Amino acid sequence: MKDFAAFKRSLSSNEPPSGIDTALLGLWWDAKGNWDKAHDSAQQREDGAGCWVHAYLHRKEGDLANAEYWYQRGGRTGPDISLSEEWEQIARALLDGGAEKT
Numbered sequence: 001m002k003d004f005a006a007f008k009r010s011l012s013s014n015e016p017p018s019g020i021d022t023a024l025l026g027l028w029w030d031a032k033g034n035w036d037k038a039h040d041s042a043q044q045r046e047d048g049a050g051c052w053v054h055a056y057l058h059r060k061e062g063d064l065a066n067a068e069y070w071y072q073r074g075g076r077t078g079p080d081i082s083l084s085e086e087w088e089q090i091a092r093a094l095l096d097g098g099a100e101k102t
Helices: 004-010 022-031 035-042 048-061 064-073 083-096
Strands: none
Touching (some): 004 022, 004 083, 022 048, 035 048
């Protein structure tokens, strides 16, 4: 899946689109309100993309120290944007293949 609009539309389904990578799957479950599944998915990747989603999820959870650890591990700094803006930024980067920092 490479289309942000299609990814957003997939959120109306009960199941995630087949074949999406685990970092993007983490965002999908997050948007569906299932933080635990989102976190489990993000943890499956330890590269820059996985670290970014992992950081976002801990930021959303309110665990800012843990979030900062994951941002740094992924070569990023914590953002100064809303959670919804960051969610979209990450999703677009993952869909475009540009989420890697490390």
